[in-house]
Amino acid sequence: MKKVAMGPQTLIYPMPATLVGANVNGKSNFMAVSWCGIANSEPPMISVALRHNRYTLKGVRDKLTFSVNIPSRDLVEETDYCGITSGSKVNKTEVCHFKVFYGKLSDAPLIEQCPINLECTVVHILDLGSHALVIGRIEETYVSENCLTEGKPDVNKIEPFAYIPTTIQQYQALGEVVAKAFSIGKELKVKG
Amino acid sequence: MKKVAMGPQTLIYPMPATLVGANVNGKSNFMAVSWCGIANSEPPMISVALRHNRYTLKGVRDKLTFSVNIPSRDLVEETDYCGITSGSKVNKTEVCHFKVFYGKLSDAPLIEQCPINLECTVVHILDLGSHALVIGRIEETYVSENCLTEGKPDVNKIEPFAYIPTTIQQYQALGEVVAKAFSIGKELKVKG
Numbered sequence: 001m002k003k004v005a006m007g008p009q010t011l012i013y014p015m016p017a018t019l020v021g022a023n024v025n026g027k028s029n030f031m032a033v034s035w036c037g038i039a040n041s042e043p044p045m046i047s048v049a050l051r052h053n054r055y056t057l058k059g060v061r062d063k064l065t066f067s068v069n070i071p072s073r074d075l076v077e078e079t080d081y082c083g084i085t086s087g088s089k090v091n092k093t094e095v096c097h098f099k100v101f102y103g104k105l106s107d108a109p110l111i112e113q114c115p116i117n118l119e120c121t122v123v124h125i126l127d128l129g130s131h132a133l134v135i136g137r138i139e140e141t142y143v144s145e146n147c148l149t150e151g152k153p154d155v156n157k158i159e160p161f162a163y164i165p166t167t168i169q170q171y172q173a174l175g176e177v178v179a180k181a182f183s184i185g186k187e188l189k190v191k192g
Numbered sequence: 193m194k195k196v197a198m199g200p201q202t203l204i205y206p207m208p209a210t211l212v213g214a215n216v217n218g219k220s221n222f223m224a225v226s227w228c229g230i231a232n233s234e235p236p237m238i239s240v241a242l243r244h245n246r247y248t249l250k251g252v253r254d255k256l257t258f259s260v261n262i263p264s265r266d267l268v269e270e271t272d273y274c275g276i277t278s279g280s281k282v283n284k285t286e287v288c289h290f291k292v293f294y295g296k297l298s299d300a301p302l303i304e305q306c307p308i309n310l311e312c313t314v315v316h317i318l319d320l321g322s323h324a325l326v327i328g329r330i331e332e333t334y335v336s337e338n339c340l341t342e343g344k345p346d347v348n349k350i351e352p353f354a355y356i357p358t359t360i361q362q363y364q365a366l367g368e369v370v371a372k373a374f375s376i377g378k379e380l381k382v383k384g
Contacts, residue, residue: 007332123320136210143203164366171367174366182361185275
């Protein structure tokens with residue numbers, strides 16, 4: 001198989017589409033973030049990469065709390081809007097009609113319409129170059145009750161979407177189940 | 193909308209299914225990692241969260257290089273296998289029939305069958321609790337030539353899959369395109 005070297009690229013598939021929230025200058029603000037990932041298990045932590053000049057980052061640095069909200073596909077327009085506008089110029093919460101609620105933390109605004117909400121306190125902020133990598137401890141997780149099945153989050157009800165850089169940049173829903181995790185590999189284990 | 197607090201959870205959707213590689217004790221080894229994310233743009237960086245006792249982590253710490261490989265869905269069995277076995281006990285490269293190649297770095301093993309390969313040098317290792325968060329600078333990106341369309345990576349040819357914790361833990365393919373990114377939000381921008 002021939003390989004083509006393309007230079008250093010930030011290229012992984014799929015990336016989540018999330019809305020990261022913070023209170024800035026006394027108001028809730030949200031930005032679209034796909035450059036994030038789970039960073040630790042015990043205690044639960046998440047990392048989000050934010051460009052240094054982002055308005056949201058001011059609030060994160062000021063209050064040392066933030067939220068990560070997972071939008072469902074019916075919020076794709078709002079999510080994209082939060083990625084192409086700045087809270088320094090518009091009130092995105094108002095434009096998007098987000099209903100904001102708070103959990104344990106007083107300055108981590110959570111979006112009621114998003115089926116999953118994580119509220120986080122800042123543990124580390126690393127300056128890596130263009131971006132600040134903010135590592136947050138997940139203090140609480142909220143799930144919309146109508147997205148649960150037998151008490152567990154149900155991806156078919158959550159309807160998250162991915163951000164996919166490809167020949168064009170697009171948002172994609174999840175598709176068919178390929179295999180059961182921690183299970184399909186057992187067949188190779190027998191052979192191995 | 194009623195929200196249910198579920199305690200701190202490592203819950204984002206979707207998460208990528210990747211194979212992180214390193215040379216350990218003179219041999220290539222790969223583990224399944226979904227807890228990863230892009231960490232910086234300029235220069236390109238990625239974070240991967242590895243449990244402290246992982247065999248792969250020994251190689252990462254020893255050589256200060258690693259790889260991130262994006263498998264296509266036809267490698268779901270091998271990917272899962274690499275997640276449920278340890279390189280301390282089996283030679284996963286042999287069992288999975290991975291063809292290993294090297295790029296710029298002498299100790300970041302790349303899997304030829306995976307359509308996307310990132311080779312990385314370690315920039316930071318943070319001890320966050322259960323996991324070491326390894327932050328790597330992406331030194332080069334390789335894409336299988338047959339996964340390009342007009343010189344760009346084509347997600348329809350790459351066929352990546354996501355790791356989805358839901359009522360059960362499963363791997364899911366990508367589905368339909370929901371919207372064009374940096375575009376659909378413009379409609380709200382007019383309203384805003």
